[in-house]
Amino acid sequence: MTGAAVSLPTRRRPSTAALVRTTGFVAMAVAVAAGVLIALAGAAADHVFLVPALKRAFAGYVAGPLAPYGIVTPLHVVFAEVAVMTVAYAVVVACASRIPLWWIGAAVLVLHVAFLLAPPMLSTDVFNYIDVARLGGLYHVDPYVVHPAARRHDAVYVFVHWRHTVTDYGPLFTLAVRPLGRVSVAEALWVFKALAALAGLGCTALIGWIAHRRGGSAARAVAAFGLNPVLLVWTVAGAHNDLLMLLALLAGVALVLSDRLAAAGAALVAATAIKLSAGLVIPFLVLRRAPGRLRLLAGLVVAAALVVAISVVAFPDHALGMFAKLQRQEALVDIGSVPLGLAYAAGFARIVPRELQVLHVLLAAWIAGWLVYVARGGDALAAAGWALLGVIVTSSWLLPWYLVWPLALAAATDRRRLLVATCAVGASYAIGHAPLA
Amino acid sequence: MSTEFYSCRVRRSGGGHPPRVTIEPVRTVARAADLLLVAFLVCLALTTAAQLRHNEAAGSRGHAPHDRPVSHRIVR
Numbered sequence: 001m002t003g004a005a006v007s008l009p010t011r012r013r014p015s016t017a018a019l020v021r022t023t024g025f026v027a028m029a030v031a032v033a034a035g036v037l038i039a040l041a042g043a044a045a046d047h048v049f050l051v052p053a054l055k056r057a058f059a060g061y062v063a064g065p066l067a068p069y070g071i072v073t074p075l076h077v078v079f080a081e082v083a084v085m086t087v088a089y090a091v092v093v094a095c096a097s098r099i100p101l102w103w104i105g106a107a108v109l110v111l112h113v114a115f116l117l118a119p120p121m122l123s124t125d126v127f128n129y130i131d132v133a134r135l136g137g138l139y140h141v142d143p144y145v146v147h148p149a150a151r152r153h154d155a156v157y158v159f160v161h162w163r164h165t166v167t168d169y170g171p172l173f174t175l176a177v178r179p180l181g182r183v184s185v186a187e188a189l190w191v192f193k194a195l196a197a198l199a200g201l202g203c204t205a206l207i208g209w210i211a212h213r214r215g216g217s218a219a220r221a222v223a224a225f226g227l228n229p230v231l232l233v234w235t236v237a238g239a240h241n242d243l244l245m246l247l248a249l250l251a252g253v254a255l256v257l258s259d260r261l262a263a264a265g266a267a268l269v270a271a272t273a274i275k276l277s278a279g280l281v282i283p284f285l286v287l288r289r290a291p292g293r294l295r296l297l298a299g300l301v302v303a304a305a306l307v308v309a310i311s312v313v314a315f316p317d318h319a320l321g322m323f324a325k326l327q328r329q330e331a332l333v334d335i336g337s338v339p340l341g342l343a344y345a346a347g348f349a350r351i352v353p354r355e356l357q358v359l360h361v362l363l364a365a366w367i368a369g370w371l372v373y374v375a376r377g378g379d380a381l382a383a384a385g386w387a388l389l390g391v392i393v394t395s396s397w398l399l400p401w402y403l404v405w406p407l408a409l410a411a412a413t414d415r416r417r418l419l420v421a422t423c424a425v426g427a428s429y430a431i432g433h434a435p436l437a
Numbered sequence: 438m439s440t441e442f443y444s445c446r447v448r449r450s451g452g453g454h455p456p457r458v459t460i461e462p463v464r465t466v467a468r469a470a471d472l473l474l475v476a477f478l479v480c481l482a483l484t485t486a487a488q489l490r491h492n493e494a495a496g497s498r499g500h501a502p503h504d505r506p507v508s509h510r511i512v513r
Contacts, residue, residue, distance in 0.1 A: 045507060046507055047507070048506065048507055051507075057508050058507055058508050058509070059511070059512045060513075155512075338481070341483075341484025341485060341487050341488045342480075342484050344488055344491045345487035417471070417474045420474065420478075421474060421477060424477075425481065428482075428484065428485045431489065432488035432489065
């Protein structure tokens with residue numbers, strides 16, 4: 001009898017790539033689930049901390065379309081969800097190169113929709129935007145001169161936090177929102193929410209394109225920006241106009257990479273005319289070692305002249321009012337700012353203007369160093385990202401949505417250290433602002 | 438993802454043999470950048486801890502973050 005050879009089927013160990021892909025998918029699912037739970041916790045609208053607009057009055061339209069599905073959640077559980085979302089985000093970014101781009105894009109889209117439909121969370125700034133729109137579009141007064149308290153009877157006033165300060169946003173933003181002054185507060189609120197979500201998606205797409213154009217991983221870039229908790233929970237949910245500024249800025253960067261430099265100059269000036277912070281990126285792009293510098297400068301100069309001319313016509317009383325407001329803002333000290341934390345660590349009860357001036361000198365040296373780096377052939381976008389992070393870290397007025405500025409450049413340039421440093425500052429803010437039990 | 442810089446080393450050989458050329462990564466700048474990042478993270482952790490201690494000491498009535506109940510005033 002002939003013995004037949006029997007071979008047992010060998011179990012093949014999953015490859016490392018498959019393990020990484022599976023881990024990434026699981027982490028992405030966890031991040032999406034945590035994000036949706038956070039949005040639903042906000043929609044329950046039972047915490048002034050989560051929805052600060054409800055401190056003085058309650059309106060059904062502020063709670064939003066997710067209100068019937070809101071999940072009443074203790075604040076410490078919400079913060080745990082943010083922590084879980086952050087860890088899952090880090091895992092997704094680490095594994096992103098093995099995950100198909102369209103899966104990451106789908107996760108980004110789901111989370112943007114969730115936070116679009118959630119109430120304005122963790123900030124009341126959107127109501128200041130509505131007030132600016134109504135001051136200009138409804139009452140035909142100059143928001144750089146007239147503050148919200150001058151129109152106490154207005155329907156939006158009850159939700160406004162900054163009642164005795166004039167606007168510090170750029171003239172392009174202040175002019176562009178005027179039409180929203182003629183609609184109801186509810187309609188204006190949800191238009192601003194939609195604009196922020198669309199801008200967030202647009203920024204994510206541009207970041208992926210820029211990363212791919214530079215030879216990096218579009219999937220990792222999209223994950224690093226589009227799934228970031230600071231972007232989603234604070235910036236998209238809060239409908240911050242930083243996303244509108246960033247959209248114009250990233251469009252300018254994309255145009256630079258496409259060698260359409262005059263148009264790039266116009267886009268960069270538009271970004272600066274929405275919010276002044278974008279202007280910090282311009283010198284880095286001008287100094288970069290690449291042909292066409294004159295065309296970029298020409299675009300910048302022409303666009304800047306146009307913006308100044310429009311501002312003088314539209315705001316004859318105070319066309320450059322935002323600069324005065326920004327000077328006053330620098331005197332403010334936020335409880336989550338790094339300088340104040342340093343003061344506490346050194347045993348001081350507060351930080352004084354003289355100490356802030358020291359930080360400003362250090363910041364100037366930091367920015368100058370990165371400009372020299374670019375002039376000698378370094379990566380202009382990465383350098384601009386580090387400069388923006390330096391501005392945020394040394395500012396006494398730290399607000400988490402400012403972190404999307406360096407986050408965008410960290411994601412687009414695939415700079416691990418810049419991404420880690422930016423996310424760490426975000427975590428520090430979140431921990432420092434966790435409410436007492 | 439970290440940036441690495443490369444240097445070219447030329448080792449002379451005796452006996453008329455051609456010199457050996459090797460290209461090796463120089464990680465000095467990358468290591469310094471990593472050290473700076475770690476130092477920054479440590480400083481950030483210390484400031485965050487100080488902030489938390491201050492919040493606890495300030496209490497719910499002091500200059501520290503705390504929650505409040507939603508308003509009962511309804512507007513339309």
